[in-house]
Amino acid sequence: MSAAYDALLKRARELALLGSTSSLLQWDQETFMPDRANAWRAEQLAHLAGLIHRLWTADEVGRWIAECEAEGLASDSDAAVNVREWRRSYDRATKLPSALVEECSKTEALAHQAWVEARASSRFAVFEPLLERLIELARRKADLWGYPESPYDALLDAYEPGATTAEVHRLFEDLAPRLSALAAKGVRAQEAHPAPSLPPGPYPVAAQQAFNREVAAALGFDFQAGRIDTAAHPFCTGLGPRDCRLTTRYDETDFTSSLYGVMHEVGHGLYDQGLPEAHYGTPCGEAVSLGVHESQSRLWENHVGRSRTFWEHWFPRAVHHFPQLAASSPEALWRHVNRIERTFIRVEADEVTYDLHIILRFRIERRLMEGELEARDVPAYWNESFEQLLGLRVPDDARGCLQDIHWSMGGFGYFPTYTLGNLNAAMLMRAAVAALPGLEAELASGNYAGLRAWLKETIHAHGMRYRAGDLIERAVGAPVTPQAHLDHLRSKVAAVGS
């Protein structure tokens, strides 16, 4: 391999060392760090971020990439994959002048504060001027990055490389009316057949931890190379090639809240633990997109964890950890974790209504970036569109357009990946069932090794070799459509109503 490629590998390794160190600083901030340490932690993170940015946007990196490109690498080689992604990442990083990057950081810090205050008091006016600036900054970034058709393409590309606004728009608008009707049907069915309530708590945190750990280990999470801790919001982060940390939160009145948090994060963690370790820190060893990452978490959480057979298998262990469940049944638990109900809050939404929350956000983001909507228009558009999609009138902005943190962090383009993850998960599960004849029997007996190996082979092992859409298409043999996801939800609705 050329000296330029070797230099890039070396720089990538250095950045992986610093980047994973920064991830530890963030993990600790969310889990164990004492309150008064926050100001210093922010300085540590900013310093490392600056160091990483300077090392990656240095002139020599651009020269090395250009030299590699001039060598004409075999298109299916690891090196070609890495150089292609390094180019993409280097261009994105260097196209923004550092003054703009700093302005974004400062505005996001102010916007976060304003958002916290605005949400707490449900006053959109407090957030509006900051949102306006964030939108303006996002538009400027999109212009600098460039895009084929819509400025939103450039933002989406940060989270879902290669995806286009037009394609997401087509998928989502195809899904919206069908899902809206299905959700209405599901809610009616649920009202007609209310789910039995969970036996009263407490479900002690220690017992929840023990049960969650048992389930996570059965799914294949490697506790020699990972942990589960407690944080305000569940997340999964990789701190090295053999160091994957998950978090969840506990509700002592309902153990299933932490359990599904863990199963979701284990899905992310298995992807992390399934990436090729030899390529750690280079694109060949990295997750391809958030939409594919989310497909892994949703598959384990919803397709495996919210199935009837899951509770048929795990019920005795659940009773072991929570003796009051002896009064319940696998069927009752299954019904409990598959309740369908309208909610204003995305993170509380069930499987059937969830994507409607995302479609709404995508509609707004796309219009904001294409100039059809301004910050001041957001509440009215939100409330109208929410009622159209979910049949509920939003009572205040705290339960409406102020509920999510994403925009306050400048994260336009992130939301669609949640629903792409759901569509991908349903397609992958259907393909796995077709590819692995004994799979349903295996899952019913709590044997997850076959499914995990299939996902590793079809998804994890490839790193960023293929674009997300192509990777899914290779794995399932067809392009991404909402069909498998809708079928999955339809069978849920039918079961809930029976």
Add this chain to the structure above:
Amino acid sequence: MSAAYDALLKRARELALLGSTSSLLQWDQETFMPDRANAWRAEQLAHLAGLIHRLWTADEVGRWIAECEAEGLASDSDAAVNVREWRRSYDRATKLPSALVEECSKTEALAHQAWVEARASSRFAVFEPLLERLIELARRKADLWGYPESPYDALLDAYEPGATTAEVHRLFEDLAPRLSALAAKGVRAQEAHPAPSLPPGPYPVAAQQAFNREVAAALGFDFQAGRIDTAAHPFCTGLGPRDCRLTTRYDETDFTSSLYGVMHEVGHGLYDQGLPEAHYGTPCGEAVSLGVHESQSRLWENHVGRSRTFWEHWFPRAVHHFPQLAASSPEALWRHVNRIERTFIRVEADEVTYDLHIILRFRIERRLMEGELEARDVPAYWNESFEQLLGLRVPDDARGCLQDIHWSMGGFGYFPTYTLGNLNAAMLMRAAVAALPGLEAELASGNYAGLRAWLKETIHAHGMRYRAGDLIERAVGAPVTPQAHLDHLRSKVAAVGS
């Protein structure tokens, strides 16, 4: 202030950000990190260590220091203190060629492995060739650093800046025969009056944690700016100006093991939390020496925690957490935690015999560095000297010269600071009692604020302004001698025998 001084402040801040990040990596390694993450963690640490070393040994740092020195700073100014210490640290760092630094790192890594194996099988021969190389490397480093009289001066200076071998030798050889006789007397007294045994366990870990936390908070440890976690060996580390992390370990048959671990580390932690925050990352905001650091831990652990009044005050709370203690008494607990007995193992030694273990190690280290002893001579010298000091025949090297990790890490010069800490602690406690008229009554009522404030004012607030010996002399009004420590131990021995 000059541009050179400002540049040094900026560099020092950068190094503090990176150094405290490295400390988090190490803290996590000892507390929560999963096993298989170790190789990557070692790379992260090595990378940060290299970065920090390069940033501090850069030519411009030497120029900035020289420019500041040429300015003629007022000798009692903060700037003068910082520039003096930066000079010392810069010279120490730049006098070693990087090839030697690397050789040390590699040899220490090999020596650590060899030491683990040698200790497990009690075979000195496994460790001897590595110890020989470590001694040779330490001698070369001492020669490069330079020293007034003994090569050991240069090593001691790393942990106890300004201390000399001659002075430590004089203090220790003054102490040795008196302590040896006192220890023999103490052991006989204890044998004549055996301490009552602790009511049988279990003392559950959760109850120990609750009690320890209560005691630590009463001593003044700020849990908004610190934590206590579990690790194989108790330690205290600072991860930022408001982030001090302690660890301890638990023995469910004896809750006092974790308690005194915590009280010891809280002593270190209060020093850390008492340093002037505005000077964080510069010598004016740093601890002056290990011997002074250890004085803080020993003072709280032994002078406060092992006193009769401590148990008179805390007994009811201990019974609250450990109901089986209702069958015991404050007097019985006090006797339990003040048992005097000969042991082969330093870390298990009581207050009266502890320093004899240190004096032995200092005698060996000094002779090794001055060329009077070689690696192969260590076991015989150890065993002979141990029997002379402690009256016990060492049965094997695992319980002899292989017991400590320090030499395998190249840490020659560290051991004396433990006994310097004991001498300092006794002098500080005596001076505090003299300076604060109500102190003994306050301590008897569990009010530690006065003692803590006095230590903050006399010790913590000064950072590295004075050399350790001068700082203690200013605080107590007399030079360091073993007298206060011997008086303290004599009263222990008298009480145990009565």
